[in-house]
Amino acid sequence: MDSLNIRRFKMEDWPKVWHILEPVFKAGDTYTYPSEMNSSDAFERWITEPLRTFVAEDENGKILGTYFLKANQEGGGSHVCNCGYVTSVAARGKGVASEMCVHSQVTAIEEGFKAMQYNFVVSTNEGAVRLWEKHGFEVVGTIPKAFDHPEKGYVDAHVMYKWLGKNSSPS
Secondary structure, three states, X not given: OOOOEEEEOOHHHHHHHHHHHHHHHHHOOOOOOOOOOOHHHHHHXXXXXXXXXXXXXXXXXXXXXXXXXXXXXXXXXXXXXXXXXXXXXXXXXXXHHHHHHHHHHHHHHHOOOOEEEEEEEEOOOHHHHHHHHHOOOEXXXXXXXXXXXXXXXXXXXXXXXXXXXXXXXXX
């Protein structure tokens, strides 16, 4: 993607971010959020709870995607972070998610995290699985029939992980 700028979320971004998130949550085929989630609940989960939230915008300032970064666990597991990514329908397949993935790893390292883990990657979301593997993530576990897909029924979910410490590259 030419000239993609990834920056911290600002409050005035919310209507555009919600416009990207809402159809993904309503579809119910990649995230475990309730399909009827409203804007206020989504704001709490995507903006308030995480450590940081970012937007990816084109050279004209149009928001094409968003991601959050947070600790995956507290205490002894707080060195591992977790992220969630959503790209607008119009920007899919143009490298936005890939660039957000690289950005999130760099940001995670800057924040002191040593690893990144995706807790629940729906197995039928094959594009996401391929992309995360391309960026060095491994499927470290599969939970059988953990996700009730609206069209395919019960499908597996993967736990994907990458060590970000020494000798690891964000790409």
